[in-house]
Amino acid sequence: MLQYMIILLDDTSTSFCHYDVNTAKKRLINLDDLRAGIRMAMIENLTIQFVYPDYDLPQEYRDVIRTIDHSDIKPLTNATQETDVMTLDGWSWHVETQYLESRIVVIRTSLHDLLAHGDEVAVLLSKAQRLNVVITDVERFSDDQQVIYNEWLGKMGQEVERLYVNGTLPQFNLLTDRMILMTMNNCGAGNSCITLAPNGKFYICPAFYYENHEDSVGDLVNGIIIPNNQLYKLDNAPICRNCDSWQCKRCVWLNRKMTLEVNTPSHEQCVMAHLERNASRDLLLNIRKHGAFLPETPDIPKIDYLDPFDNINN
């Protein structure tokens, strides 16, 4: 069931996920389309997340946006005190930057750069309300990188543990989400979440829009029509439905890009998610050595595989 509507306010709206914004040409959503999108969200009881470009919107847009309860996703360059989610693209910013404090921060980075910026990640963990790391080159993750990524996750786990011992538990998507989840909690594109693009059409998620504008799943006149919508649901994903890497983003766009099917994750996505899951397991065990922690939550079981596909086919 749909619960969220993402509205891209401009073609240059910031990316907060795996996809790249592949245009520098500004195109604001038509004001009437914005109003119609908001009206539809109200009728359908959808929570809106507005995604902003790096420039200030005209006053009439701000007035329309103010008519509905919502969340704002903005690039650091355009962030304000009211910004809910702030996106950082790469590492050309300073950890003392204003507004990092007590915000949800999304960092988009290559794996190589992430591994080289562990110190900055550690600082962000201590400052931000929540840190979401989005690795933008999942498709190039090789089995040779497993060891180094695993080691990095271990170091970050030690940092989270240190912060916990000092009285704060940071939220970090790669390590703490799996500790507190009791079931799958994925992106939800095409299932619980839909995107309204600046051209007034609906897409499974922003990535589908940027990849191919012809790939829409409805518009503001005819409504949302998702063919084969069952394939976006967990029950129809044979690899994922029995998996317990519950923190996995399960990115349906990456799925389609890598395997040609929205319901089938790539080997790379599965292995990365399982390394994070296993690091979460270690972290949970280590934190519990300091005393009771999440007593209602069971331990994360030890497993002997990194790709659940191997279990299905062996």
Next chain:
Amino acid sequence: MYPIKQESVEWQSGKAKNITFIVTKDCQLACKYCYLVGKNDKERMSWGTAKEAIDYILGHETDFPEESVVWEFIGGEPFLEIELIDRICDYLKVEMFRHGHHWFDSYRFSFSTNGINYHSEKVQQFIEKNHTHLSIGITIDGTHAKHDLNRIYKGNGPIEKGSYNDVVRNIPLWLEQFPGGGTKVTISSPDIPYICESVLHLYSLGIHEVNINCVFEDVWKDGDDRLYENQLIQLADAIIDGEYYKDYACSFFSEIIGKPLDPKLHNENWCGAGKMLAVDASGNFYPCTRFAAYSLREKHPIIIGNVYDGIDKNKLRPFLTLDRLTQSPRKCIECEIASGCAWCQGENYDAADTSTIYQRSTAICLMHKARVRANNYYWNKLYRKLELEGEREQFENNRPKLNDIIC
């Protein structure tokens, strides 16, 4: 007890990797029901591409752990490229031996041919050289009229020329060389009135095994299911009354079809796409020939790699995790006569609303139901006959194992 003829089980069924060389996209015929929409005489496999494919496959032995291999040659009409095929097979034998490959001496060469140049010197020399490792099926659709209804020569302008006479002349030679040879018959809407007489005609030619399936494409007209049922019941009467069941098999009638399927115990995929491998003249790999461009009406081909870069295993994952329930609509999951209802993954993909292999086409639903009704009639009649003749108990004790051949 007299024997009851059963369909033969495919060689190393379930244990063999099926690897298909699409050696040409050309054919002498232009069969009206042919799913190959992109046939042409330009895309012929070169020796260089074939060699690259063989070198890649045999050089990656651990990626192909299956006990045995069926090297299949398909077209178009594969025997149009008999010289290339002969060279490929010679090279395969040498290389499997040289690699000490586990497939050495556990392989077959398999062909499905229209039979037109079966008698030619080059084809016959090839058969003589490889006979002990060969499976060859000749496609003949039935009576002269039925066969020529669809299996016509290409490029004759407004006058259609059937191929029956050129095929049937080679049947005795084929049966002499492959006495157990079976034929594959494809049924489309216009063929329905000819089913009964066609099967009996094939029996009369000495073919003891007739494997038939309806095309999976959405070609059926209102009332076709009733016509089909009537034809199958006529055929059932003829087979039982004429006691053909003792020496002849027909895949229409099978004890395993028409039963409900358990969602957990019977959740496997029907089709072997993805477990097979096909390679075409460009050196592209496909999960089955049905995913090559020349087989698809609406969709882009699904290419899973090529002979130079190898196989992209990510693109095989959807095929290897596909199960019955995930791709089936509710009506199929709840169907009480689901067993034996087949599907073709390629046709599912081609007919799907999106680019997915996870949407099962149900174009043959009514035809399957008609087949089940006729099948019920067949077994009720046969059981009763056996009972009256005192043979039922022995039959039950010696129940034949059936092997549904679907594509």
